Amino acid sequence: MTVAMTPTASRLAPEQFLERFGRYFNRGRIDAIANLGFLFVEGRAEGVYFEDSQGRRFLDMWCMGGTFNLGHRNxxxxxxxxxxxxxxxxxxxxxxxxxxxxxxxxxxxxxxxxxxxxxxxxxxxxxxxxxxxxxxxxxxxxxxxxxxxxxxxxxxxxxxxxxxxxxxxxxxxxxxxxxxxxxxxxxxxxxxxxxxxxxxxxxxxxxxxxxxxxxxxxxxxxxxxxxxxxxxxxxxxxxxxxxxxxxxxxxxxxxxxxxxxxxxxxxxxxxxxxxxxxxxxxxxxxxxxxxxxxxxxxxxxxxxxxxxxxxxxxxERLLPRLAALGDGIEADLRTLQARYRGALRGVRRAGMMFALDFADAATGMAFLGLMFSLGVLVVASSQRLEIVKIYPPLILEKEHVAEFTEKMETALKSLGS
Ligand SMILES: Cc1ncc(COP(=O)(O)O)c(C=O)c1O
CATH class of the missing domain: 3.40.640.10 (Type I PLP-dependent aspartate aminotransferase-like (Major domain))
Incomplete structure (x- = not known):
């Protein structure tokens, strides 16, 4: 079963959005997000992906802290x-x-x-x-x-x-x-x-x-x-x-x-x-x-x-698939960690929750930015920017894991480690 994409999702580019609506929001917050390079106007969302207003697609590996565990608009x-x-x-x-x-x-x-x-x-x-x-x-x-x-x-x-x-x-x-x-x-x-x-x-x-x-x-x-x-x-x-x-x-x-x-x-x-x-x-x-x-x-x-x-x-229906799904993600992360250990110092896991321990906060933030530019959303721990958190959607399929791993390798390569 599929759910039709909403026809009213925004088409405004970030600059257009800010010009028209910016004054109605907390300016400090907008500027902070813009400075990090993450200014984003939401468009459509479905399954493990969400789009920005210009149709750029992102693999959601954060799920807003678990809100989208079942994917978007399950x-x-x-x-x-x-x-x-x-x-x-x-x-x-x-x-x-x-x-x-x-x-x-x-x-x-x-x-x-x-x-x-x-x-x-x-x-x-x-x-x-x-x-x-x-x-x-x-x-x-x-x-x-x-x-x-x-x-x-x-x-x-x-x-x-x-x-x-x-x-x-x-x-x-x-x-x-x-x-x-x-x-x-x-x-x-x-x-x-x-x-x-x-x-x-x-x-x-x-x-x-x-x-x-x-x-x-x-x-x-x-x-x-x-x-x-x-x-x-x-x-x-x-x-x-x-x-x-x-x-x-x-x-x-x-x-x-x-x-x-x-x-x-x-x-x-x-x-x-x-x-x-x-x-x-x-x-x-x-x-x-x-x-x-x-x-x-x-x-x-x-x-x-x-x-x-x-x-x-x-x-509950998805629970039986999670151990194998998590094992697959963990195996890929550990392979990458072994290859890029200069930047990526450790990988930790609890069930379907993963943490990447980067060498320092600057490397962690650079990794986030690179992943974002490659179309993958992951976030840093709020109090320790060298720790990147990955909360994959529970509906993730093998091809999504492969996409994530490939993009992560591209990002790690560009970090030069
Ligand atoms: C562990 C934990 N508890 C409670 C909350 C608060 O939830 P809400 O943002 O819905 O008030 C959060 C929000 O991120 C959370 O991470």
Whole structure:
């Protein structure tokens, strides 16, 4: 099944776009992107490719952090959106519907263990905020432990865990009683967790800063320490979930069951903004006193619920192919690393997530620019520009892997290593 390309995609070149619309956007942001050489006006998008307004085609090996895990405008997801729009809308936050029921039931079935109760919200940051609030409400404690160099979004509680100074300093003072732990260091958590700790918030792999993969026993120890102190374990699956680590959820990669699982990005199927917190039932017991402690107008969308259920089913359908797909990509990356080790110092992998460790930030950025000019989108870690992240679409076929490898070799050659 194919989905027709949208006929209204922009045809404006970047200069024309800026002349007409530039003043309506944050100028600093436009200039920063232009200075990096990435000024881009979006055109059509389909499958593993997206185009700019002039029809230049790009292989999407970033997937906007996982939002496009299923490719752009995945037919099954678009069909669910179209069917939903033909009959329903957001619905009401006070009412129930079959679409909402089916999504909640699906999530209870496809998440591990006792994760059973779903709270849909719109963005990942909102979902993180909600999970932290639920932890504080259900434990009646306030202290939150989170990873150093973490990124969980730009909303209130999420921002209070923000490592990037430029994104948080101007908004200080933030919410108190948030404390850093060293990611992957169970000893550091053991030293800091206590009966004051409401929650420990972690990603299955620390994605934003450096793609740090913790030691194999880390999450078992984190779970044990949370159980021993009564703290809630919140796993942020906004990037690591929805198949990114080769398992449906990142917590399954480590065989750990959190008290709350936070999902977003790919949960939207790339077409309708949806995020959610899935919790163990007891995290919500305190709602009995007042059922409307937290509400949101656009949560529980009927159309979104249909889209997300289709995205979950599609992701599950793709899971069996991911180990072989990931092995193929890894083999190619390692071959290139052996050939161009002067520039490319290392290759790391967790499931369908890859990191390239370049010699320095300048080499990493030069590589990004070369790949962009060759029609491939990859990005650098926000806090370490020498680390390039690759999040391939889960629908990638052999010919796309070959295209990526060939273009990567061309870029590495021009780096002169
Ligand atoms: C790990 C992680 N958590 C949470 C978020 C926040 O999601 P959103 O941008 O939808 O608010 C992000 C966004 O990039 C993220 O990478």
């Amino acid at each position: 037919p099954a997801v678009v069909q669910a959106a179209q069917a939903g729009l033909a009959e329903e809308d957001f619905g009401s936050l006070f009412f129930f519907s079959e679409a909402k029921g089916l999504l909640a039931e699906k999530l209870a079935q496809c998440t591990p263990g006792r994760l059973e109760t779903t709270h849909p919200v719109v963005t990942g940051g909102e979902a993180i905020d909600l999970a932290v609030k639920l932890a504080r409400g259900s434990t009646r404690r306030t202290a939150i432990l989170h990873a150093d160099q973490a990124y969980h979004g730009c909303t209130g509680f999420a921002l209070s865990m923000m490592a990037r100074g430029e994104m948080r300093d101007f908004a200080e003072p933030l919410i108190p009683d948030f404390h850093e732990i060293r990611y992957g260091d169970a000893g550091d958590l053991a030293a800091k967790i206590s009966d004051r700790t409401a929650a420990v918030v972690l990603e299955a792999v620390r994605t934003d800063a450096d793609m740090a993969v913790p030691p194999p026993q880390y999450f078992a120890e984190v779970r044990r320490l949370c159980d021993a102190t009564g703290a809630k374990l919140i796993i942020d699956e906004v990037v690591c979930g929805m198949g990114r680590l080769g398992t449906l959820w990142g917590c399954q990669y480590w065989d750990v069951e959190p008290d709350m699982l936070v999902t977003g990005k790919g949960f939207s199927g790339g077409v309708f903004p949806m995020s959610a917190v899935v919790t163990r039932p007891e995290c919500l017991d305190f709602f009995a006193e007042s059922p409307y402690r937290t509400i949101s107008s656009y949560a529980w969308s009927n159309v979104g619920a249909r889209v997300t259920r289709a995205a979950l089913e599609e992701t």
